Amino acid sequence: xxxxxxxxxxxxxxxxxxxxxxxxxxxxxxxxxxxxxxxxxxxxxxxxxxxxxxxxxxxxxxxxxxxxxxxxxxxxxxxxxxxxxxxxxxxxxxxxxxxxxxxxxxxxxxxxxxxx
Amino acid sequence: xxxxxxxxxxxxxxxxxxxxxxxxxxxxxxxxxxxxxxxxxxxxxxxxxxxxxxxxxxxxxxxxxxxxxxxxxxxxxxxxxxxxxxxxxxxxxxxxxxxxxxxxxxxxx
Numbered sequence: 001x002x003x004x005x006x007x008x009x010x011x012x013x014x015x016x017x018x019x020x021x022x023x024x025x026x027x028x029x030x031x032x033x034x035x036x037x038x039x040x041x042x043x044x045x046x047x048x049x050x051x052x053x054x055x056x057x058x059x060x061x062x063x064x065x066x067x068x069x070x071x072x073x074x075x076x077x078x079x080x081x082x083x084x085x086x087x088x089x090x091x092x093x094x095x096x097x098x099x100x101x102x103x104x105x106x107x108x109x110x111x112x113x114x115x116x
Numbered sequence: 117x118x119x120x121x122x123x124x125x126x127x128x129x130x131x132x133x134x135x136x137x138x139x140x141x142x143x144x145x146x147x148x149x150x151x152x153x154x155x156x157x158x159x160x161x162x163x164x165x166x167x168x169x170x171x172x173x174x175x176x177x178x179x180x181x182x183x184x185x186x187x188x189x190x191x192x193x194x195x196x197x198x199x200x201x202x203x204x205x206x207x208x209x210x211x212x213x214x215x216x217x218x219x220x221x222x223x224x225x
Contacts, residue, residue, distance in 0.1 A: 043205075
């Protein structure tokens, strides 16, 4: 009965490869997010999706592309991986992104990506 | 512009009280969160403040002063399991969460 799940938990790959990270939430939330947490522990928002529409797209390289087949899934595809992409990537979800209620975010366990 | 700042690391003793401060600057504000993150794990929600004042939840309390751009997280009766990073984040005018770098709290016996 995991709320937000990600696969894989660990990903080690060579520079230049293309990889995907999958995320699923069973909370019925409207909004899902992808964060990157680097070695300095800053959590940086990358993308968020609300009802299958991209609503925040931070200035991340276009090598990163989010794909949402349905409201419960938000996958992250990365092309031509670079050394600087090594980080922990967290998926998260919340009930709503705006409005009068706060959007507590529930995080997945994270995917530790290492690019060699 | 926007920024958020909190101490990098703090040390406290088991059973004691510790206060972790967070200051922020933003033109639009829709509330402030505190999250706890144990090493190698995902952040988990602790508290949310949108009005000035103190919110108490068990051993943890969170305070907000919007006019000062200031919040703190107060942890009482510290336990070894409280060793973690504590992240503050505010919701800006676009309801986007802006995160601090986190405060690593070390609890000593």
